[in-house]
Amino acid sequence: MQRALVFVSLALAWLSATTRQARAEPRDLSEVQSDRYYYLHGGLAAAGFLGTAVEQILTSHHRPGYDLDAFGPDDSVRANFSESSAHLSDKTLALSVTGPLLLQMSQGFSTRMGNASLIYAEALSLNVLMASTAKIVVRRPRPYTHTKDPRLLDFMDRQGADAYSSFYSGHASTSFTAATAGSVLYSLQTDELVARHTVWGVSFLLAGMTAQLRARAGRHYRTDIWVGSVMGVATGALVPALHRLDLQQVRATELAVAGGALGVTMLLSEVVDFCAALDVLRLCGLPRDVDVPLRDASLVPRWKVLPQAYGGGGGLSVVGELL
Numbered sequence: 207m208q209r210a211l212v213f214v215s216l217a218l219a220w221l222s223a224t225t226r227q228a229r230a231e232p233r234d235l236s237e238v239q240s241d242r243y244y245y246l247h248g249g250l251a252a253a254g255f256l257g258t259a260v261e262q263i264l265t266s267h268h269r270p271g272y273d274l275d276a277f278g279p280d281d282s283v284r285a286n287f288s289e290s291s292a293h294l295s296d297k298t299l300a301l302s303v304t305g306p307l308l309l310q311m312s313q314g315f316s317t318r319m320g321n322a323s324l325i326y327a328e329a330l331s332l333n334v335l336m337a338s339t340a341k342i343v344v345r346r347p348r349p350y351t352h353t354k355d356p357r358l359l360d361f362m363d364r365q366g367a368d369a370y371s372s373f374y375s376g377h378a379s380t381s382f383t384a385a386t387a388g389s390v391l392y393s394l395q396t397d398e399l400v401a402r403h404t405v406w407g408v409s410f411l412l413a414g415m416t417a418q419l420r421a422r423a424g425r426h427y428r429t430d431i432w433v434g435s436v437m438g439v440a441t442g443a444l445v446p447a448l449h450r451l452d453l454q455q456v457r458a459t460e461l462a463v464a465g466g467a468l469g470v471t472m473l474l475s476e477v478v479d480f481c482a483a484l485d486v487l488r489l490c491g492l493p494r495d496v497d498v499p500l501r502d503a504s505l506v507p508r509w510k511v512l513p514q515a516y517g518g519g520g521g522l523s524v525v526g527e528l529l
């Protein structure tokens with residue numbers, strides 16, 4: 207607990223350092239800032255990621271902690287387990303995080319892009335530090351730990367402390383931080399309204415899918431992904447605001463598109479198995495449920511496209527195995 211309090215104090219210090227700069231006129235992303243500004247915020251971003259890493263190393267053997275009593279929405283996902291959903295959520299998270307960086311690069315390598323990237327990194331840094339600290343303080347057992355299936359009990363034993371890191375969802379908070387901060391920063395860099403609305407919609411669709419897949423995978427309860435989503439949106443909006451960016455430039459219609467995309471994703475995920483729908487693209491490998499025997503990941507059918515040298519020149523080779 208004392209270690210967790212240290213990192214909570216670091217997060218509060220970060221907020222204090224940035225809040226002092228939030229009491230002035232709005233700042234334009236194209237402005238060149240002082241060396242002190244770049245040293246301070248670059249250091250804060252690095253400190254957040256480093257603090258999270260240290261935190262994980264120091265608390266790698268923690269045991270179960272607090273768990274909520276019976277709660278309808280959570281009870282319905284208790285004992286869920288799906289490795290393929292977990293793997294797909296990793297892929298959608300990667301898209302959520304890298305997408306805003308590519309969008310910033312699409313505007314050209316300039317002071318504007320550098321400032322936006324720094325603010326984006328700082329938002330992600332604060333997010334992972336807070337999520338990691340919450341997991342260590344609460345130590346909530348993941349949903350699959352409540353199963354009686356001996357295969358999953360063995361899986362749980364091999365996960366160690368990670369089996370007791372359910373609250374709150376780091377995947378959900380990170381994807382929503384990326385969606386919010388990335389969309390805000392993009393809206394402040396372009397006047398192309400169609401592109402702006404598209405970015406808000408796609409970003410929140412990916413974030414919603416990532417969050418729901420974590421519940422489907424048995425890694426998180428619904429309350430975990432709800433809290434993670436709220437924390438991610440709050441962090442993604444707070445950090446640009448503390449950098450004195452003019453968030454009023456974001457249109458209400460952009461927020462409406464984001465909310466609509468999120469709502470559609472959340473509703474569809476309750477009736478559609480994303481992994482089953484994407485099986486044809488090999489984006490989800492079996493096993494999908496605890497009803498399917500667990501297998502080593504190396505045995506999951508995979509396809510690869512690799513460069514290949516031939517006598518007449520270069521080409522591609524397709525390598526894989528049929529079911």
